[in-house]
Amino acid sequence: MTWRLNPSSGLHWRCWDDEWVVFDQGSGQTHLMNPVTAAALMQFDAQCLSFEQLLDKVAADMSVTSNSELASALSLAVEQLVGLGLLESARG
Amino acid sequence: MTLSELAQAELRTRLRGVGLKLACGPFNYRIRSPIGAIADGLRLLYADYRIPAESEFIDFTVNIERSGGLRRFWRPQVKFAYDGTYPFVPMQLDHAFPLLEWAMNWCISSQADHFLMLHSAVIERNGGAVIMPAPPGSGKSTLCAGLVCRGWRLLSDELALLSFTDGWITPLARPISLKNESLDVIRKFSPDAVLNQVTHHTTKGSVSHMKVPTAHLARVAQRARPRWVIFPKYVPGANARLTPRSKAQSLLSLGGNSFNYGVLGLKGFEQLSELVSQCDCYDFEYSQLEQAVAVFDALAQELVA
Amino acid sequence: MNANLIASVWARSNPCPSLSITDWELLLGQARRTGLLARLAQHLLDRGWMEQVPAGPQHYLQGALRLVERQKLAVRWEVNCIRRALGERQTPVVLLKGAAYVVANLPPARARLFSDIDIMVPREQVAQTEAALFAAGWISAERDAYNQRYYRTWMHEVPPLKHVQRNTVLDLHHTISPPTSRFKVDGARLFDQVQAVDSEPGFCTLGPADMVLHSAVHLFQEGDFGHGLRDLLDLDDLLQHFSGSDPTFWSTLLSRARELALGVPLAHALRQLERLFGTVPPLELRPEFSAMGPGGLARHAMSTLIGAAVRPQHPSCDAPFSEAARWLLFVRSHYIRMPAYLIVPHLLRKAYMRQFPDQPPTAA
Numbered sequence: 048m049t050w051r052l053n054p055s056s057g058l059h060w061r062c063w064d065d066e067w068v069v070f071d072q073g074s075g076q077t078h079l080m081n082p083v084t085a086a087a088l089m090q091f092d093a094q095c096l097s098f099e100q101l102l103d104k105v106a107a108d109m110s111v112t113s114n115s116e117l118a119s120a121l122s123l124a125v126e127q128l129v130g131l132g133l134l135e136s137a138r139g
Numbered sequence: 140m141t142l143s144e145l146a147q148a149e150l151r152t153r154l155r156g157v158g159l160k161l162a163c164g165p166f167n168y169r170i171r172s173p174i175g176a177i178a179d180g181l182r183l184l185y186a187d188y189r190i191p192a193e194s195e196f197i198d199f200t201v202n203i204e205r206s207g208g209l210r211r212f213w214r215p216q217v218k219f220a221y222d223g224t225y226p227f228v229p230m231q232l233d234h235a236f237p238l239l240e241w242a243m244n245w246c247i248s249s250q251a252d253h254f255l256m257l258h259s260a261v262i263e264r265n266g267g268a269v270i271m272p273a274p275p276g277s278g279k280s281t282l283c284a285g286l287v288c289r290g291w292r293l294l295s296d297e298l299a300l301l302s303f304t305d306g307w308i309t310p311l312a313r314p315i316s317l318k319n320e321s322l323d324v325i326r327k328f329s330p331d332a333v334l335n336q337v338t339h340h341t342t343k344g345s346v347s348h349m350k351v352p353t354a355h356l357a358r359v360a361q362r363a364r365p366r367w368v369i370f371p372k373y374v375p376g377a378n379a380r381l382t383p384r385s386k387a388q389s390l391l392s393l394g395g396n397s398f399n400y401g402v403l404g405l406k407g408f409e410q411l412s413e414l415v416s417q418c419d420c421y422d423f424e425y426s427q428l429e430q431a432v433a434v435f436d437a438l439a440q441e442l443v444a
Numbered sequence: 445m446n447a448n449l450i451a452s453v454w455a456r457s458n459p460c461p462s463l464s465i466t467d468w469e470l471l472l473g474q475a476r477r478t479g480l481l482a483r484l485a486q487h488l489l490d491r492g493w494m495e496q497v498p499a500g501p502q503h504y505l506q507g508a509l510r511l512v513e514r515q516k517l518a519v520r521w522e523v524n525c526i527r528r529a530l531g532e533r534q535t536p537v538v539l540l541k542g543a544a545y546v547v548a549n550l551p552p553a554r555a556r557l558f559s560d561i562d563i564m565v566p567r568e569q570v571a572q573t574e575a576a577l578f579a580a581g582w583i584s585a586e587r588d589a590y591n592q593r594y595y596r597t598w599m600h601e602v603p604p605l606k607h608v609q610r611n612t613v614l615d616l617h618h619t620i621s622p623p624t625s626r627f628k629v630d631g632a633r634l635f636d637q638v639q640a641v642d643s644e645p646g647f648c649t650l651g652p653a654d655m656v657l658h659s660a661v662h663l664f665q666e667g668d669f670g671h672g673l674r675d676l677l678d679l680d681d682l683l684q685h686f687s688g689s690d691p692t693f694w695s696t697l698l699s700r701a702r703e704l705a706l707g708v709p710l711a712h713a714l715r716q717l718e719r720l721f722g723t724v725p726p727l728e729l730r731p732e733f734s735a736m737g738p739g740g741l742a743r744h745a746m747s748t749l750i751g752a753a754v755r756p757q758h759p760s761c762d763a764p765f766s767e768a769a770r771w772l773l774f775v776r777s778h779y780i781r782m783p784a785y786l787i788v789p790h791l792l793r794k795a796y797m798r799q800f801p802d803q804p805p806t807a808a
Binding site: 053055072073074075132135 | 514517518520521524525528
Binding site for chain 2: 468469510513
């Protein structure tokens with residue numbers, strides 16, 4: 048299973064003191080995100096990613112080794128992002 | 140020319156006929172109504188407001204009419220007519236003046252998209268403005284009125300108008316609406332405050348409006364730069380206290396308290412981001428107005444130092 | 445003052461309006477009332493006249509345009525959400541009215557605000573589509589059992605669906621006109637002519653002639669004549685656009701109107717367009733278009749009624765006759781939609797519910 052950004056999204060980020068806010072032009076919605084969800088979403092540009100690829104990238108971004116806590120937090124984050132319509136599953 | 144220069148008879152004639160024109164900050168109104176309480180309220184609270192010249196564009200024409208038919212005599216009602224429609228349900232006749240104020244607010248908040256409009260009070264001292272967003276019941280209006288009575292300049296008690304070019308705030312300076320307990324609090328706090336007669340049993344309880352000091356109206360064309368975003372909350376028995384608030388959370392709260400953030404898209408987001416970046420954001424608890432004023436004054440002092 | 449300033453804006457030969465400041469106030473008021481503020485702004489922008497508009501009115505004109513732009517984004521997002529809800533399907537989903545204008549980039553989208561998204565699926569797929577939408581968060585906005593029955597049994601709609609989080613409204617159709625109406629249309633025939641939308645895979649719009657006919661039928665069947673002028677302008681836009689890119693369009697429209705037995709609403713609409721904007725079919729087809737409408741007295745009476753009803757409901761140009769005309773047309777509109785023996789109980793019921801929204805009526 049791989050995911051990608053919803054093609055109609057257009058993300059604009061701001062950060063203050065480790066809190067991330069993103070505005071999505073496609074849906075017109077503004078989201079306040081915790082660091083894991085923000086980190087997850089930021090990995091997607093033009094590419095599709097599998098969960099393992101995503102986990103590795105986020106771990107690298109956060110300068111931690113990937114572990115089961117990060118994995119489950121990330122799993123929740125992906126679910127949330129799909130529910131918000133920001134991520135969608137891609138073929139393949 | 141100001142409203143106070145109109146003879147009483149002339150005021151009533153205009154209200155019943157062609158309409159009374161009134162400038163409120165960046166907006167010009169034309170008000171029409173045959174109702175006596177409207178004329179009285181305007182005479183008291185809007186004495187120092189400018190009457191626009193013939194050549195000036197009138198942004199909003201507000202009609203406060205009596206309901207016809209049975210309701211003309213039995214439990215008489217008034218309604219707000221705008222461009223041939225009735226945006227609100229009719230109200231009792233004695234709610235006419237508050238209805239006028241709510242109608243005037245509605246005109247701006249539903250149409251003035253050339254500003255980013257926040258549902259908040261805005262006051263200014265020493266060149267810095269405080270934006271106070273707050274849902275109803277937070278004590279924002281009492282606090283706003285109290286501060287205005289102690290030397291803070293009123294920009295607005297309900298509607299912050301942010302410019303898209305530089306983020307500065309344009310004053311509206313319309314009378315401050317007060318309700319229920321705040322009426323007594325303000326009367327005690329500032330016996331000189333001029334208040335319109337109280338209307339009881341509205342959906343918000345007992346309401347009245349406080350006149351804006353003349354000196355503030357003289358500066359209605361002076362915009363102000365926002366320096367603080369403060370979320371007030373009246374907490375019985377609490378000491379006045381500022382606690383820093385996350386800028387990210389503040390952005391979301393401001394967006395949720397905005398009249399047109401949702402329709403402005405990216406432009407609105409960029410404007411609010413700029414605002415929270417530039418301003419110190421706080422939560423504020425208080426119960427005593429004197430204490431609250433002292434805390435705010437100390438903030439304003441920082442600008443002079 | 446009875447100046448119908450707003451209608452005169454679109455008279456064909458109109459030069460740049462040079463209006464006094466009071467006239468601008470009136471014009472904006474009339475435009476707001478008829479839902480034409482954005483279109484007025486677009487009209488001025490297209491002709492390079494916006495700079496000459498005084499600063500005051502310009503704020504509100506520009507504001508209306510911003511709203512339209514914002515709406516286009518919102519529509520595309522809703523369509524996106526609908527696609528995710530419905531998944532892969534054998535037959536495409538047809539977008540109607542405003543949503544269609546936006547995704548197909550048709551002229552009415554440039555300056556029109558609308559509140560609902562309308563989609564059409566084959567009749568046999570309505571239940572399954574409604575189920576899929578429900579699973580994705582669209583629930584019926586209609587709580588009253590009578591109104592539910594009104595919609596499902598008599599009208600062509602599932603009652604409007606509202607999304608639980610976004611509060612957006614979706615109308616699900618299987619044809620463009622109610623089955624009980626004099627002008628009923630079998631949805632299957634419409635599907636023969638649908639056209640794919642490049643930017644939205646899985647979605648289609650009606651064929652051009654059908655889009656025009658839908659607009660004409662909608663104008664006379666829906667109860668809302670406050671926005672008649674706006675709907676006529678949209679219709680005019682569509683006609684200009686389609687006939688501009690296809691010289692055979694008018695004769696296609698003529699045969700399709702006959703095929704679907706929608707000649708009468710089309711004839712009425714064309715009569716208004718001629719009266720207001722000077723839009724006419726090509727010379728050689730005019731007799732045939734004329735022949736489609738009712739003859740003589742009926743035609744004149746209907747035309748006068750509609751003309752009066754289409755006058756903007758603004759105090760500055762409401763002739764006393766207009767309100768009565770509007771009411772007559774509303775009753776007639778319901779008459780067209782439902783046979784007379786059904787209409788009276790329905791109207792009273794709706795009036796009752798408006799008066800006492802929290803009290804269900806006790807008797808049947």
